[in-house]
Every structure is written in structure tokens, then in C-alpha cells.
Amino acid sequence: MRRLEGRRILVTGASSGIGRAVAQRCASEGARVLATGRSAAELERTAAGSDGIVTFACDLAEEGSAEACVGACVERLGGIDGLLHAAGVVRRGEDVRETSDAQLAAFLDLNLSAAFRVARETIRALRAAGAPGSLVLTTSQLAHVGAPGYASYCAAKGGVSALVRALAIDVGPHGIRVNALAPGLTRTPMAYVDRDDFDGSEQTFAALHPLRRIGEAEDMAGPSAFLLSDDSAWMTGQTLTIDGGYTAQ
Amino acid sequence: MSVAVVTGAAHGIGRAVAERLRDDGFTVVGLDVEPITAVGVIALHCDVAAIEGHEALIAGIEEQHGPIDALANVAGISLPMSVAELSIAGYRRSLGVLLDGPVFLARAAGLRMAARGAGRIVNVTSVHATHSEAGSLAYDAAKAGLEAATRTLAIELGPQGVLVNAVQPGFVRTRMSVHAGEDELESEWFRSIYLGAGKLPLRRPAEPAEIAASISHLLSPENTYVTGATLVVDGGLTVTF
Numbered sequence: 001m002r003r004l005e006g007r008r009i010l011v012t013g014a015s016s017g018i019g020r021a022v023a024q025r026c027a028s029e030g031a032r033v034l035a036t037g038r039s040a041a042e043l044e045r046t047a048a049g050s051d052g053i054v055t056f057a058c059d060l061a062e063e064g065s066a067e068a069c070v071g072a073c074v075e076r077l078g079g080i081d082g083l084l085h086a087a088g089v090v091r092r093g094e095d096v097r098e099t100s101d102a103q104l105a106a107f108l109d110l111n112l113s114a115a116f117r118v119a120r121e122t123i124r125a126l127r128a129a130g131a132p133g134s135l136v137l138t139t140s141q142l143a144h145v146g147a148p149g150y151a152s153y154c155a156a157k158g159g160v161s162a163l164v165r166a167l168a169i170d171v172g173p174h175g176i177r178v179n180a181l182a183p184g185l186t187r188t189p190m191a192y193v194d195r196d197d198f199d200g201s202e203q204t205f206a207a208l209h210p211l212r213r214i215g216e217a218e219d220m221a222g223p224s225a226f227l228l229s230d231d232s233a234w235m236t237g238q239t240l241t242i243d244g245g246y247t248a249q
Numbered sequence: 250m251s252v253a254v255v256t257g258a259a260h261g262i263g264r265a266v267a268e269r270l271r272d273d274g275f276t277v278v279g280l281d282v283e284p285i286t287a288v289g290v291i292a293l294h295c296d297v298a299a300i301e302g303h304e305a306l307i308a309g310i311e312e313q314h315g316p317i318d319a320l321a322n323v324a325g326i327s328l329p330m331s332v333a334e335l336s337i338a339g340y341r342r343s344l345g346v347l348l349d350g351p352v353f354l355a356r357a358a359g360l361r362m363a364a365r366g367a368g369r370i371v372n373v374t375s376v377h378a379t380h381s382e383a384g385s386l387a388y389d390a391a392k393a394g395l396e397a398a399t400r401t402l403a404i405e406l407g408p409q410g411v412l413v414n415a416v417q418p419g420f421v422r423t424r425m426s427v428h429a430g431e432d433e434l435e436s437e438w439f440r441s442i443y444l445g446a447g448k449l450p451l452r453r454p455a456e457p458a459e460i461a462a463s464i465s466h467l468l469s470p471e472n473t474y475v476t477g478a479t480l481v482v483d484g485g486l487t488v489t490f
Contacts, residue, residue, distance in 0.1 A: 001471070165488040172450025172485050184474075210407025215474050222471030231466055234459035236450055237488030238481045245407045248400035248477025 017188030168237030184243025257324030297350030419483025450485030
């Protein structure tokens with residue numbers, strides 16, 4: 001399909017995993033993509049073999065980085081029509097008694113405040129151009145259900161879901177839509193964080209899903225392209241859960 | 250060519266779904282109690298509430314047109330009745346069309362899809378599944394029931410590769426928005442509350458094609474991992490208060 005022909009889309013977290021898969025799918029549907037992430041070398045791998053992807057290495061933990069990402073998109077692609085914010089970090093096996101104020105602040109900054117800043121800059125650019133647009137922020141299955149040892153992550157992702165609803169109301173009258181993508185367990189580098197034995201547990205995890213497998217980054221690409229395209233023109237403020245049926249149980 | 254079955258294909262969302270899936274490249278079999286006039290859609294007369302016949306109906310469609318890859322349960326009716334007015338006949342008719350029909354069509358088609366190892370089903374519910382309204386008891390209960398059934402179907406048929414989801418529309422410009430001769434989308438309360446006060450963030454009702462686009466996505470090969478989910482397509486209606 002070529003639903004994104006000519007659209008200019010900013011993808012964060014594009015140096016691996018879901019962000020990479022989405023950037024490549026958007027390009028294959030005709031979009032021009034500004035792929036951002038921390039690793040310039042990995043971004044080059046994302047862009048390899050695709051004319052539509054330009055790269056911009058950037059760490060969203062740094063001050064002014066959201067402005068820089070959106071600014072680079074506007075400057076190098078001539079504007080911005082969509083955002084897929086996939087950048088994020090995870091922490092597993094958390095014992096809240098051990099979580100320091102500094103750890104919590106840094107974690108929330110990367111997962112919640114960075115989403116806020118990137119969305120804000122995108123909305124600023126769209127409103128300045130008087131243009132419609134579609135923003136997609138990545139949350140998680142864990143925005144809706146709890147799991148042991150994920151307190152900081154659940155809090156941050158739940159915050160992103162609430163942010164999506166609030167932004168949708170604020171910018172809806174201007175033709176700007178805001179939705180969330182909520183992946184379940186997905187095979188990406190983040191799946192291995194604080195869980196070195198992930199490969200050994202995969203079959204156990206797979207058996208818990210109605211589809212009897214864990215998610216792949218590619219599974220997130222089609223729904224992301226849908227949310228960025230006009231096929232979802234009447235969707236805003238919503239969360240699309242892509243979890244192989246896990247949370248239907 | 251892939252085969253899709255769409256109920257309620259004569260009007261409104263069902264017709265838009267039939268046309269969209271036809272344009273997506275499906276051979277589309279439309280079911281309705283009224284004449285289906287969409288171009289290029291194979292029309293079959295069917296009351297979806299007549300569930301005893303669904304096994305034979307699905308078998309017959311597959312015999313004639315090939316294996317069903319996609320089923321969209323769209324057919325609906327609205328029989329507004331207050332709790333005081335609620336009649337047994339009206340209640341049963343509502344549940345028959347809105348819940349029994351989709352469940353047994355999904356069962357008949359879904360088991361065949363499961364035996365082949367692939368298939369996709371979408372049940373059209375409504376914001377009424379989660380947000381109720383006076384005069385809508387049977388409609389509210391049926392739509393909530395269909396979302397619950399969607400999850401169970403997804404869980405049971407998932408291991409065999411069948412994806413089952415719900416799409417929950419809000420205000421859509423169809424003839425079902427007309428009650429007792431008044432189109433609610435043209436009413437003063439709709440204009441003041443939903444458009445004026447911004448209860449509806451996108452500030453307009455949907456066209457049927459916009460709902461059809463979401464259903465098309467969930468029934469397409471690009472949906473590989475969404476199942477048991479409800480996609481709310483309501484212009485932001487239910488994220489406000």
C-alpha cells in the first residue's frame with residue numbers, strides 16, 4: 001500500500017526495534033522519514049536500502065533535543081505531517097524500596113516527559129504551518145495492566161496514555177489527531193533489558209498468548225502506518241493494543 | 250481472490266465496508282434483509298437473527314465462492330425503548346440481530362477459518378458497549394455482550410491463526426442516526442454539546458467510509474498481531490467527559 005505518499009514523518013527510537021520497523025514501513029508506503037535515535041551507526045542500518053529515510057542522531061534525554069528533532073524534520077523534509085514516537089527505556093525487577101528520587105526522575109523524563117516534549121514540538125510545528133497531522137505515541141500493554149517489578153514503567157506508560165487523551169481533545173479542532181500504540185511483549189533489544197535469559201523463556205511467554213507467539217517489531221509496523229494514515233481519520237485519543245490477544249484474557 | 254462476508258451490506262456502515270473491501274480486492278458477499286445495491290457486491294438475503302441457518306449459509310457461501318478469509322459483522326437495528334416500555338419481543342429482536350447473529354456467524358465462519366489456519370473477523374459494536382444511554386437498554390447490553398464475545402472468540406481461535414476484533418464507532422452519518430423522523434446529528438443538542446462545547450474533539454460526525462477504513466485495516470494482511478481488541482473509532486467522543 002502507498003497510503004503515506006509524500007507524507008513527512010518523524011520517527012524516534014528508530015535505531016532499533018519497533019522504531020526501525022515503523023520507519024522502514026513508512027518509507028515503503030511512500031513517506032519521507034526523518035529517523036532519529038541515539039546511535040548514528042544503527043540509524044544508517046535503518047536507512048540502508050531505502051531512499052525515503054534520512055537520519056538524525058539525537059539523544060532525547062538531552063535538553064533541547066525534541067526541538068532539534070522536529071526542527072531537523074522541518075528543515076530537511078520541508079515540514080512535518082506525522083510523528084511516531086517509539087523512543088523509550090524499560091526497567092524490570094524493580095523493588096520500589098530501592099528506587100531513588102534521581103532514578104525515578106530520570107526514568108520518567110525518558111519515558112513520559114520526552115514523549116510530552118516531542119509531541120509538543122510536533123504540535124507547535126503543525127499549528128505554525130496551519131496543517132493537519134497525526135501523532136502516535138508508543139505506550140505499552142503495561143499502561144493498562146500491572147506486572148511485578150514494573151512500577152516505574154507502568155506509571156510512565158500510563159501517563160503517556162493519559163497524555164494522548166488530553167492532547168487529542170486540545171488539538172482535535174485543528175485537525176490534528178493523537179493516538180497511542182500499545183505493544184505487548186515484542187522481540188526487540190528492549191526485551192533483553194534486565195532479562196538476559198529472554199530467549200530461554202520465549203516458549204513460556206508464547207504459550208501465554210492466544211496467538212501462541214510473542215510479537216515481532218514488524219507486527220507493529222502495519223498498525224503504525226494505519227494510525228499515521230488517513231485510514232484512521234476518525235480515530236483520536238485512543239490506544240491501539242497490539243499484543244496477540246494477551247490482555248483480552 | 251480472497252473472500253469477505255459483510256452483514257448489513259445494504260446501507261450505512263455495512264455498505265461502506267462492502268465497497269471498501271471490494272476495492273481492497275476481496276470478492277465480497279453481502280448479507281442483508283433489504284436489497285443490496287452496491288456495485289460488484291454479491292447479494293444474499295439473510296436475517297442475521299435467524300441463527301439456525303448460519304452453518305448452512307456459511308457452508309453454501311464457501312461452496313460457491315471459496316474459503317472465507319474475512320467476516321465483518323455490521324448489521325444492526327435500533328429499537329429505542331425505555332425500561333418501562335421494554336417489551337420481550339423488542340428486547341429479543343435487538344439481541345437477536347446485535348448479539349446472537351454475529352456470534353453464530355463468527356462461530357460458523359471462525360471454526361472453518363481455524364481449520365484452515367487463518368482468518369480475520371471484525372464485529373462492529375458501538376460506544377454504547379461502554380457508555381450507556383436512556384432508552385437503549387437492549388442495544389447497550391447487546392453491544393457490550395458482543396465485545397465480550399469478541400475476546401472469547403479471539404482467545405479460543407487465536408492458536409489456530411484466527412484474529413477476532415471489535416470496532417466501536419461513535420456518531421456516524423447513517424440512517425440509524427435518525428430517530429422518530431429527527432436526525433440526531435442535526436439536532437440542537439448535538440450541535441451545542443458535541444460540536445459547540447467540544448464533547449466531540451474532531452467536531453463532526455463520521456462518514457461510514459471512515460469506519461470502513463478501520464475495519465479494512467483489521468481484516469487486512471497488515472494486521473498480524475492485533476486480536477481480542479476493541480478499536481474505538483469515535484472522533485475522540487469517549488476520551489472526553
